[in-house]
Each structure stands twice: as C-alpha cells, then as structure tokens.
Amino acid sequence: MSRTASPVAGDDPRRRIPRTDALLALEEVERAKQRLGEERVRDVVRDVQSRARAGEVVPEEVEGAVIAALESVHACTFTPVLNATGVIVHTNLGRAPLSPQAIDALEAAAGYVDVEFDLATGLRGKRGVSTREALLKACPAAQDALAVNNGAAALSLIATALAGPGSGKRREIVLSRGEMIEIGAGFRLTELIESTGPVIHEVGTTNRTHLADYEKALGESTAALLKIHASNYVIKGFTSAVGIAELADLAHAHDLPLIVDIGSGLFSPEPLLPDEPTLTEALEQGADLVLASGDKLVGGPQAGLILGKKEWVERVARHPLARAMRADKLLLAALEATVAGPTPPVLEALHTEPAALKTRTEKLARAIHERVNVMCEVVPHDGRVGGGGGAEVPIPGWALRVPEHLASELRALERPIIATTRDGACLIDVRCIPEFEDDELASAIAALMKR
Ligand SMILES: *Cc1c(COP(=O)(O)O)cnc(C)c1O
Numbered sequence: 511m512s513r514t515a516s517p518v519a520g521d522d523p524r525r526r527i528p529r530t531d532a533l534l535a536l537e538e539v540e541r542a543k544q545r546l547g548e549e550r551v552r553d554v555v556r557d558v559q560s561r562a563r564a565g566e567v568v569p570e571e572v573e574g575a576v577i578a579a580l581e582s583v584h585a586c587t588f589t590p591v592l593n594a595t596g597v598i599v600h601t602n603l604g605r606a607p608l609s610p611q612a613i614d615a616l617e618a619a620a621g622y623v624d625v626e627f628d629l630a631t632g633l634r635g636k637r638g639v640s641t642r643e644a645l646l647k648a649c650p651a652a653q654d655a656l657a658v659n660n661g662a663a664a665l666s667l668i669a670t671a672l673a674g675p676g677s678g679k680r681r682e683i684v685l686s687r688g689e690m691i692e693i694g695a696g697f698r699l700t701e702l703i704e705s706t707g708p709v710i711h712e713v714g715t716t717n718r719t720h721l722a723d724y725e726k727a728l729g730e731s732t733a734a735l736l737k738i739h740a741s742n743y744v745i746k747g748f749t750s751a752v753g754i755a756e757l758a759d760l761a762h763a764h765d766l767p768l769i770v771d772i773g774s775g776l777f778s779p780e781p782l783l784p785d786e787p788t789l790t791e792a793l794e795q796g797a798d799l800v801l802a803s804g805d806k807l808v809g810g811p812q813a814g815l816i817l818g819k820k821e822w823v824e825r826v827a828r829h830p831l832a833r834a835m836r837a838d839k840l841l842l843a844a845l846e847a848t849v850a851g852p853t854p855p856v857l858e859a860l861h862t863e864p865a866a867l868k869t870r871t872e873k874l875a876r877a878i879h880e881r882v883n884v885m886c887e888v889v890p891h892d893g894r895v896g897g898g899g900g901a902e903v904p905i906p907g908w909a910l911r912v913p914e915h916l917a918s919e920l921r922a923l924e925r926p927i928i929a930t931t932r933d934g935a936c937l938i939d940v941r942c943i944p945e946f947e948d949d950e951l952a953s954a955i956a957a958l959m960k961r
Pocket residue numbers: 660661662663665691693699738739740741771772773774802803804805813814897898
C-alpha cells in the first residue's frame with residue numbers, strides 16, 4: 511500500500527484529533543477524574559477519539575464532545591432511562607422510582623449517621639427506630655414493624671423463625687395450591703420457604719380451596735397458616751378461596767399464627783385496584799404477620815415490610831437469620847421518607863387521569879409536528895401496575911404511535927427511552943415520565959423522525 515493511501519496520511523483530518531494526554535489535562539476533565547476516577551475518564555476519552563477517527567465527530571469538536579460525554583457519565587454504570595412503557599412498577603427498569611424526599615434521605619444517610627446511636631446519651635441506640643415509627647404511623651392496625659432487605663427475605667425470615675430448625679416438631683406451613691406462586695425468573699416462593707427447613711403442607715386444588723381443607727391439614731406439626739396474594743395471575747371461572755378473616759379465626763382457634771403475603775404493599779384500599787389486598791385490611795381481618803415489598807406499590811426502595819402483632823414480629827426480629835437480612839441505612843432512610851412523605855411517584859402515575867394523559871400526549875404530538883411536520887397518532891393505550899401487582903387490571907391511558915423502527919433507536923439514545931412495540935408500531939406512553947421531560951422527549955423523537 512502506498513503511503514498516500516494510508517488511512518492517517520497527509521492532510522487526513524484524523525491527524526488533528528487531540529491526543530489523550532492533552533485531553534486528560536483539560537480542566538473539566540481533571541475535575542471529572544476526581545468524581546469518576548482515572549479509568550472511567552480514560553474510557554470516555556478513548557471512546558470520543560475513536561468516534562472522531564470514524565468521522566462521527568470532527569477533530570475540532572473532540573474536546574467539547576469529551577466534556578459533554580463526561581457530564582452524562584455517572585459514577586456507577588447504570589444508565590438512567592425514561593420509562594415510556596406505561597408499566598408503573600417495571601421489574602426490569604428498577605421497579606419504583608424514588609420520590610424526591612426519598613432521594614434526599616439517601617443523601618442524608620450516605621455519610622456517618624445516627625442509624626444506631628443515641629445522640630442524647632452518646633450510647634448505642636436501637637437500629638431503625640424512626641423507620642419503624644413511620645411504618646406504624648402509616649399502618650395503625652400494626653402493633654410492631656420490621657423492615658428487611660426485600661419481600662423474599664421477609665417471607666423466608668418469617669417462615670424460618672416460625673417453622674425452621676428450632677421450631678421443634680412444628681415445621682409445617684399450610685398453603686393453598688391456588689397460591690403457590692412463581693414470581694419471575696423461575697423464582698418460586700414455595701421453594702424459598704422450604705429452603706431453610708419448613709415444609710409446605712399443600713391444601714385444596716388450583717382453583718378451589720375450602721376452609722375444611724385447611725381444617726383437615728392442621729395437626730401437631732402445623733406451625734402456621736399462610737395466605738399469599740396471587741400477584742401476577744388471576745384464577746377465573748369455577749373458583750373458591752378462603753378469606754383472611756375466616757383463616758385467622760381457624761388459626762387462632764388452634765393457637766396458630768396466620769401469615770399473609772400481600773405482595774405489593776398498599777397501606778389502604780386503592781379504588782383502581784379493588785382486588786389488591788392492603789396491609790391495614792389484612793391486619794384488621796386478623797392476620798398476625800403481614801409482609802410486602804417496599805418497592806412495589808409502597809413506591810419506595812427495595813425492602814421487605816413485616817407488620818403485625820407484637821409477639822410475632824418480635825419473634826421474627828429475634829431470629830439469628832434476621833441479622834443476615836438486616837436493612838441497611840440507605841434502605842431505612844429512603845423507606846422512612848417514602849412512607850412518611852407525600853404520594854410517591856408510583857401512586858401518582860397510577861392516579862393520573864386518562865384525560866390528562868391524552869392532553870399531554872396530544873401536546874407531544876403537536877410539539878413533534880412543529881419540529882418535523884409529521885403528525886403522529888394518539889391512540890388509547892392501557893398502562894399496567896406491573897411488578898406483580900394488579901394482575902390483569904388495565905389502567906386506561908393513551909400513547910403516541912410512531913413507526914416501529916424508532917423503538918430500538920429510542921433505546922440507543924444517550925438517555926434511552928424505553929417504549930413498547932405492538933401491531934407494527936412503537937407506542938410511547940407518558941404515564942411514567944415526569945411532565946417536565948416532555949420538551950426533551952419531543953425533541954428526541956423529532957430528531958429520530960427527521961433522519
Ligand atoms: C414480589 C413478591 C414477593 C417478593 O418480593 P421481593 O421484594 O421481590 O423480594 C413475595 N411475595 C409476593 C406475593 C410478591 O408479589
């Protein structure tokens with residue numbers, strides 16, 4: 511190959527791409543190094559240089575491109591996205607987005623804090639007191655409360671404390687066959703429960719379980735009765751299940767506790783989700799221990815909430831395994847801020863009026879029209895609770911209908927927009943996107959449509 515044909519020869523613009531050392535010495539880049547560490551910054555620099563070599567960035571703009579790219583780099587490699595799916599508790603997108611109050615609390619708890627320290631006496635204090643108080647205030651039907659790592663931890667801790675090794679011959683937990691749930695990625699609650707020693711005593715059939723089925727199962731080996739909310743499916747047709755109140759009466763007549771796993775963690779009834787159980791109702795109906803996830807409809811951080819009668823919560827909290835599932839200071843802080851604070855984003859998203867969503871989506875369509883002179887259709891689009899809540903319940907709303915190929919291009923943006931595709935179109939649902947993002951959303955979509 512002759513010299514002039516070499517890819518970097520002569521007056522090739524690639525010769526003008528700034529060198530790594532020069533870029534690393536820029537003041538803004540120096541500052542980014544403090545924040546992100548040298549390695550991450552070098553990666554960004556190399557990435558922009560190679561984009562310049564590929565002709566995607568002109569050499570004169572490499573400095574600016576490096577600085578701009580560094581601004582959007584976070585110290586962790588998670589990529590913040592806009593959730594345009596209409597699925598509120600989207601498991602793959604991190605479930606509940608935190609409220610501003612919870613984010614503030616995370617920052618406050620990030621350094622040294624009095625999580626287990628009594629400022630008045632200077633002695634060791636009780637851990638998580640204020641979070642417990644916030645939970646009890648939000649759910650006065652509970653006598654006591656404990657927060658652990660997540661819902662699965664809450665369930666396995668309760669099962670182990672009540673029916674695990676050390677419970678003598680009482681090792682059986684009675685559960686209806688209609689409530690033997692797999693909650694995703696092959697994760698079965700019954701396998702979790704049995705993993706530490708308790709035995710599931712199955713009763714009834716998939717579609718019908720009667721009080722007599724539970725009665726027959728009770729004996730000297732019974733440790734507890736368990737009711738699990740079928741959070742991601744519904745059993746329809748010829749069905750029958752026993753309610754919490756009846757089960758509680760039966761359990762108490764035999765001096766046994768009733769455990770109820772409600773899944774999503776509503777504190778009080780939600781008119782849009784009439785079949786979703788609540789912590790308060792479950793306790794009022796006689797459950798001894800109720801558990802739920804903190805990052806489903808509670809709208810907080812990943813957490814497992816255990817609420818109930820004092821003696822049972824204490825027994826669970828005293829179990830050695832509780833230490834292995836202990837909530838960290840960040841969880842405690844964000845959970846307290848969520849529970850004690852205003853309506854969290856997940857419930858805001860749930861409650862947004864369809865008419866308001868329609869108006870917003872039409873405005874978005876007009877904003878795109880102004881930019882590219884194409885009018886996108888606004889079509890009805892049902893949102894979902896997702897994340898194992900409100901199974902099969904549509905949440906009426908609207909979506910912007912754009913060409914299908916945009917779905918992957920929207921995902922490839924610096925701040926990815928995650929939309930759904932259906933019937934040959936890409937649907938953009940603004941339910942879970944904060945309204946102040948609408949302008950940027952319009953620009954991003956318009957820019958892709960112009961291509
Ligand atoms: C989601 C869910 C769990 C598990 O909770 P995580 O917080 O995901 O660990 C347990 N039980 C039910 C009924 C659920 O819906």
